[in-house]
Amino acid sequence: xxxxxxxKIKYRLIYFVVKFLIAIANWMPRSMWLSFCGQLxxxxxxxxxxxxxxxxxxLTLAFGHEKSPEEIKTISRDVFVMLGKNxxxxxxxTDVSSMEELNKFVVMKGFENFDIANARGKGVVFVACHxxxxxxxxxxxxxxxxxxxxxxxxLKDKRLNDLMWKHRNRNGTNAVERDKATxxxxxxxxxxxxxxxxxxxxxxxxxxxxDFFGMPASTPVGAALLALKxxxxxxxxxxxxxxxxxxxxxxxxxxxxxxxxxxxDDIQFNTQVFTRYIEDRIRKYPS
Numbered sequence: 001x002x003x004x005x006x007x008k009i010k011y012r013l014i015y016f017v018v019k020f021l022i023a024i025a026n027w028m029p030r031s032m033w034l035s036f037c038g039q040l041x042x043x044x045x046x047x048x049x050x051x052x053x054x055x056x057x058x059l060t061l062a063f064g065h066e067k068s069p070e071e072i073k074t075i076s077r078d079v080f081v082m083l084g085k086n087x088x089x090x091x092x093x094t095d096v097s098s099m100e101e102l103n104k105f106v107v108m109k110g111f112e113n114f115d116i117a118n119a120r121g122k123g124v125v126f127v128a129c130h131x132x133x134x135x136x137x138x139x140x141x142x143x144x145x146x147x148x149x150x151x152x153x154x155l156k157d158k159r160l161n162d163l164m165w166k167h168r169n170r171n172g173t174n175a176v177e178r179d180k181a182t183x184x185x186x187x188x189x190x191x192x193x194x195x196x197x198x199x200x201x202x203x204x205x206x207x208x209x210x211d212f213f214g215m216p217a218s219t220p221v222g223a224a225l226l227a228l229k230x231x232x233x234x235x236x237x238x239x240x241x242x243x244x245x246x247x248x249x250x251x252x253x254x255x256x257x258x259x260x261x262x263x264x265d266d267i268q269f270n271t272q273v274f275t276r277y278i279e280d281r282i283r284k285y286p287s
Contacts, residue, residue, distance in 0.1 A: 011157035018091065018163065025092035030105060031245060033092055034085045041084025045077050055079055062213040063286065078287035086133040086241055093136070094167055099143050106136050107242075110251035114194075117233035117254045123189030125232045127223050127255070129200035129278045131285070132239035135167070136247050137196065142173040147193030149174045151181045151222075153203060178205060185222075189230045196237070197223045199271070200278055210272040212279060224270035227257055234270075236277045240285045252277070 025033060045052055055076045063072060089105070096102050117124050128134055141148040150168060154177050155161040168175035176184050185195050202218045206225070209216040227234045236252040255277070258269050 007156075011160065015157065015159045015163070018160070021088070022091045022094055025088065025094075030089075030092065034088055034245070037084040037088025038081045039084070040088075041080040041082070042077070044084065045080035048080075052076065052080075059286070061215065062282070065214075075286050082132075082241060082287050089133050089241070089247060090135045090167075093139070096139060097143075097170070102136070102139060102143055105245075106140060106247045106249060108140060108249050108251075110253075113235060113251045113253045117235055118192070118194070120233060121192050123192055123230060123232035124194040125189070125223050125227050125234045126194060126196040126237045126251075127234055127274045127277065128196055128198050128237050128239075129281070130198055131200075131278075131281065132241060133247050134198070134239045137237055137239055137249055138168055138173050138175075139170070140249060141194065141196075142170065147188060147191060148196070149176060149181075149184060149188045149193065150196045151176055151178055151185065152198070153178050153201065178203065185226060186230065189226065189232045195226065195232075197226075199223050199274060208268050208271055210268070210275045212275055217275070219271055219275055221267045221271050223274060224257075224267045227270070228259055228263065228266055234274070236274070236281075238281045 028036070056072060059072045059076055059079075060069075063075075067075070093102075093105075114124060126137070128137060138148075138150050150173060152164075152168070152175060155164060165175055174184070174188070188195055197220070199220045199222070201220070203220060205220050205222065207218045207220050210219050211217075212219070223234060226232060234255045234257060236255065237249065238252075239247065239249050242248045255270075255273060258266050258273075260266055
């Protein structure tokens with residue numbers, strides 16, 4: 001019972017902090033706001049001892065053979081700074097409702113890759129990951145008036161979950177919880193629409209073990225299975241906050257699928273290929 005009470009207090013506090021930050025986010029210039037949120041990330045790094053230790057542990061698993069402990073510690077601190085900045089940018093942009101507003105701080109690269117894949121008329125599966133301010137990929141596609149669906153795992157707190165879902169469903173996006181998504185995804189792709197899946201998270205869905213930074217990692221197979229079943233094109237899409245202070249979204253060219261007719265092997269092979277794209281991007285922007 002004490003643990004339940006603590007969780008309720010924690011989530012209530014987080015909810016009111018988020019609402020407060022949304023309320024004040026536009027009181028100052030964006031560059032000043034991001035600097036402020038980065039400092040909040042530094043404070044969190046100092047105070048969140050368990051999360052800090054877990055971050056260092058995971059970075060060591062990934063980069064321990066390539067980087068020194070000092071380099072890994074520096075990256076771990078930068079992770080918290082980037083988390084603060086990216087979260088702050090998303091909170092600041094909750095009222096963005098036009099491409100003109102979005103283009104002031106978001107740069108899109110590779111949209112022609114989507115146009116080429118979309119022209120086939122079989123739908124597009126975006127393979128993405130929890131990196132950077134990935135929420136702007138959702139906003140960008142919605143404002144372009146695409147038939148776009150994003151699949152996500154619900155948050156544990158209802159008020160925070162409702163807040164996130166309201167934001168994601170702005171401007172025409174169809175955000176669907178993971179365990180309710182199968183038929184809506186198939187319907188969307190059949191209509192020539194697009195589906196975004198973040199496949200870097202171990203969840204209670206059909207998964208397979210693939211190599212990720214030299215270790216076996218349980219990885220959702222939904223993207224591979226959908227593409228094989230529907231003939232949809234698969235495009236990697238990634239976000240990062242650049243040194244220029246702008247949010248960069250990059251859509252890479254279509255990933256050729258292996259389809260030999262052996263569904264189990266093809267799912268395993270294609271999921272491994274998708275995961276390599278994610279690993280390559282993390283190596284490029286580890287913080």
